[in-house]
Amino acid sequence: MSSDYQNYVPLKAIPFIEFLISEHSFTLKIVNQRETKHGDFRQLQDGRFQITVNNNLNKYQFLLTLVHEIAHHVTHQKFGRVQPHGKEWKMVFQHLMLPFLSPEIYPMEMLPFLARYFKNPKASTDADADLSLALRGNTAETGKHFIFDIPFGSLFVFKNTIYKRGNKRRTRFECMNMSNKKVYLFNQNVEIEFYKNG
Template sequence: MPKQTPNKYNFSLSDYLPAKSIDIVQDMINSTCLKLCLSSPRKTIQGTYKRASKGKPHIITVNEDLNSYTFLITLLHEFAHLYAWEINRSLRHGMEWKNHFSVLLHRFIEQEVFPEDIKQALLQHMKNIKSSDAKDVNLSRVLQSYDTQKEHSKEVYLMDLDEKSEFVYNNRCFIKKQLLRTYFLCTEIQTKRNYRFHPLAKVLEV
């Protein structure tokens, strides 16, 4: 295994990444001026990238509660931002970022890092890469099947409920309505206010 460069990160990669990916990721980390940090769980994002400036390194953060495959894909997403900035001076989810992300995903797919179901979902995802894997319902669902937390075993995906079903989310009651492109319109029963929900939101059916 390549020797770890001091101060790049302060945790064991083997605790967060698939075994077959560790050497490649270690090489990627060692080849750039980067600080990799774990973050406590965040509901709306899984990772972030901050470009290097004024002598400080690039900074990538990844949520510490992700399963190993989601952690790796999130890390590659942020590395693609790093490469897009260093090579193309772009911070957007534009064509430069998509190209770098696609190359990285292909590299790890070729190394047989991912199980077959994730591999197939990624190959489909790469035909039209989105700014977040959460926007790809199929990929998100496959990745979530590798989550190990069971404390919410009674929860179901919103997309699996029938229209007009009632459900609880964050201790509030809602009614599921129609699909609006990629999100479901839902109405909070108490306030009558409408909200958009991701199809893979985990809810309790009433």
């Protein structure tokens, strides 16, 4: 069991994490960023359990992702095969996160967003745009912009493809792929690498 995680979570969270790790047997691997997920839980061929978490997350995102994946593990142990993000997982996740929902661990300004999210946790925190932004301190990575920050009609690059920002549709933006002229929906908290006015 790697203790590297201690550099990735808030200091006051470490004793709770150590308890969860000693209570539930799994290997934790910190891995390079994956585009499609922040973490995962799986049973290896030899029967052991493994949790992976991306190394590019800040300590608040990392902690939430780690507990999310531990909740999958605990749900699997208690209930066997159930819906991955069904009512059993939601209940376990809410229970496991309770000790962490404190101003000693999460900044006060994040707690209302976390409280609202945990009334009915979703499969991905990115699905909750307000929480996702709060966890990032409402700032994009250096050199990047949030899609909601760029003007209507701007051209931007996402995954080496040029798009044009269109109208907002409830919580997402319609954006046209300039290569195939198809319109795609982007979450409002997507970070884009570059843009210019169209």
